[in-house]
Amino acid sequence: MNSQVQHFYELAQRPERRIIGLMSGTSMDGLDVALCRIKGSGGRTEVALSHFETVPYTDDLKAEIRKVFAKKEIDFLHLCLLNAWIGQIHGRMVTDCLERWGLTASEVDLVASHGQTVFHAPKSQHRLDKFPNATLQIGDGDHVAVTTGIITLSDFRQKHIAKGGEGAPLAVYGDYFIFSKSGQNRLMLNMGGIANFTYLPGDLDAGAVFTTDTGPGNTLIDAFTRRFFDRPFDAGGRIAAGGKVNRDLLRILKKDPFFQAPVPKTTGPELFSLDYVRLAQQRSKTTSLTPEDLMATLTRFSAETIAEAIRAAMKPGEEYHVYLSGGGMHNPVLTGGIRELLPGCTFGTTDELGIPGDAKEAVLFAVLANEAVAGGTTSFGDRQGVPTVSMGKVSFPE
Known part of the structure; x- marks a missing residue:
């Protein structure tokens, strides 16, 4: 078995996981970074917030994102470059936080990265019959994983859409x-x-x-x-x-x-x-x-x-x-x-x-990652908007 897969398998069986949740919303004010200790899964989930920080986006970063944000016509080269660049930036923000908190990457089991939303297109808005619901978050998970040295789960919203949802809100x-x-x-x-x-x-x-x-x-x-x-x-x-x-x-x-x-x-x-x-x-x-x-x-x-x-x-x-x-x-x-x-x-x-309101969204993505790794037994039925689904794509650092 690949050693990284073996490690992933072992941490899924631990009684507690240390997971960093990352969230940057449409306000683009910065990256919320929440380090959580999570026990159990499903209805038995217990979360303790160890550290939280919002790392501000620079004016330059905001300006670069706004070149593609919520626009139907964009420079696709710029979008391609942003996907990798933001992944690296988010990764460095995590490593900087860990340094300020006096921690190392080896003390964190997973990163749960939401990414930066640049376009959200549910069918009710795009109204193009042959196309499904769609959404796009950039900040590639592989770049986050390699930059931090921590297994990363990312791109959560795509599975929600694949199962009939609109990719949001995932807080439910x-x-x-x-x-x-x-x-x-x-x-x-x-x-x-x-x-x-x-x-x-x-x-x-x-x-x-x-x-x-x-x-x-x-x-x-x-x-x-x-x-x-x-x-x-x-x-x-x-x-x-x-x-x-x-x-x-x-x-x-x-x-x-x-x-x-x-x-x-x-x-x-x-x-x-x-x-x-x-x-x-x-x-x-x-x-x-x-x-x-x-x-x-x-x-x-x-x-x-x-x-x-x-x-x-x-x-x-x-x-x-x-x-x-x-x-x-x-x-x-x-x-x-x-x-x-x-x-x-x-x-x-x-x-x-027990969860600060400013940290809540980042914490919730840490919970989603925990559920993807160690849960997945709670049924929400197959109703529109709340499909029973496990979300997050896995990126290994090596």
Whole structure:
């Protein structure tokens, strides 16, 4: 047997694995690096977060990614080069973190690398009959493995699509394994560039679990903050707080068919873009809005579409606990709007459940890697959006 395969086989049988989860979302602010100690698998999964850090992307790296990000027409040479380059960069970010944490590669069993999403194309958006759902994450896993010297699992979303899903959101699997609680209906709301939530029933029925995107989280807020204020995001929601919501523009922003489509569903910045807002402003005759009023309106747009999607999933007479994570949890104007629109819900953050909200997505990919190696026995049925599937392609460092 190949020695690397032998090692992989042995670590799958260990009672505990040390796994680094990597996540970079559509906001492209940096790479989340989470070192986890994970015991068990499936419903018996236990996760302890040992170290966490967000390594910022340089302005140069962001600029290079934006040349292909969410664009239908690109330079394919540049995309090809980025795939290897980002894999190497992510690998070096991991080794730098390990050095800062006083650890060596030999003390880590696996890296779980999500990669950098550059295009998301569910069939509901591309509408080309002969083609399936599609998505593309770059940052090649072989380059991560060779750079770090650690076995790497990557490209998780392709198997989800192959089994009938849309490649997102994948949080549902990890959410169910580590956040479900008997007797409590939970809604795990993650607000990254795109917002999504996972419903976890209090009866722990895996067949009732579902996840869906709701629409924009921070993607439009961040885009217009960069454009008008030359800042990466609206820190503390202060810009939005200084503006006034324009109801005419808000009404047009909410008219896209995505919001009426049944769940589960996914979307991305390919739809919710600068052009989406420009067209809505033209239709609502609000092109002269001040930047502050536009920011207030976009923040309310995210809040209302998130709250409306959650409300549609709630059953009358039942109690729900909403746990926040992702960058949007730090925007009090956004979270305040959601709380106002869901007065019957109890709100908290995943920090209260032992996983910091900023680290949650990276931790969940570590859990997916653990499940691919040592689990795979939990059945979610074959429902749309939540197929029973083991995800992640294996890259050996040698």
